[in-house]
Amino acid sequence: MNINLKLKKMSFSIEIRFLGGLTQSQQTIFDDAARRWQEIITGELPSVQLANGDIIDNVRIDAQGAAIDGTSGILGQAGPTQLRAGSFLPATGIMRFDSADLVRLEAENSLIDVIIHEMGHVLGFGTLWSPQFLNLISGEGSENPFFVGESAIREYNSLNNNESLDSVPLANTGxxxxxxxxxxxxxxxxxxxxxxxxxxxxxxxxxxxxAFEDMGYQVEYSAAEAYLLPDPTKMALKELKENNQCKMCDRRILRCDPIILPESAYLG
Incomplete structure (x- = not known):
């Protein structure tokens, strides 16, 4: 992952609150991942006050490494934990991973991609699409689920050079x-x-x-990296390796059941 850390003030911010169990190099990777998302999401979110009195400007993520069950077992927990009323955009989230798996991923040079990916889930990608929140998925739980946000459909059409597509295919395996x-x-x-x-x-x-724009964030498209759809012939021959299954997102990653803050949590 090529991370371009721009030296500019960003109105959207992610505060990483380290709760222990992470090495200095792992903490740096979390900070780099937060900076990457701050390049992509630009619009400031309204401040909220939590029940304990903490004031959250944008998003705060609690990050922690812990001894769980060693490599290749339960990998950890990641997702939003408290949401803003109305928009359902996160105020807080958690990223808690097995220390042994963090060491393995870092040794494989894949930890930065995994942390950026999982931080995307904390911000709502795939975790807040259901009808109870943002209602951006059709066919949830079926053999053929689709994302139905207008901005993502536009970009999917652009990738395909086809203006007739009306949804974006979502994962139907794993x-x-x-x-x-x-x-x-x-x-x-x-x-x-x-x-x-x-x-x-x-x-x-x-x-x-x-997709983040469809979720309600203000975004910066110039922060995207070069990407083209793969050759369908190549993909038909591709073997999906279970060992590479999102590294953090298969059945061994625990998701959160977020709560919605009251309207009175908004400040100002």
Missing amino acids: GAGTRDGHWRELTFDNELMTGFIDDGDNPISWLSIA
């Missing part, structure tokens, strides 16, 4: 943490927000940025 919450791997291959981390580059495309 565990509960993969299905419905990612772009479909056999359509989008190495795009970062599919359910599988590929070897080599995993770009964040205009398509993913458009």
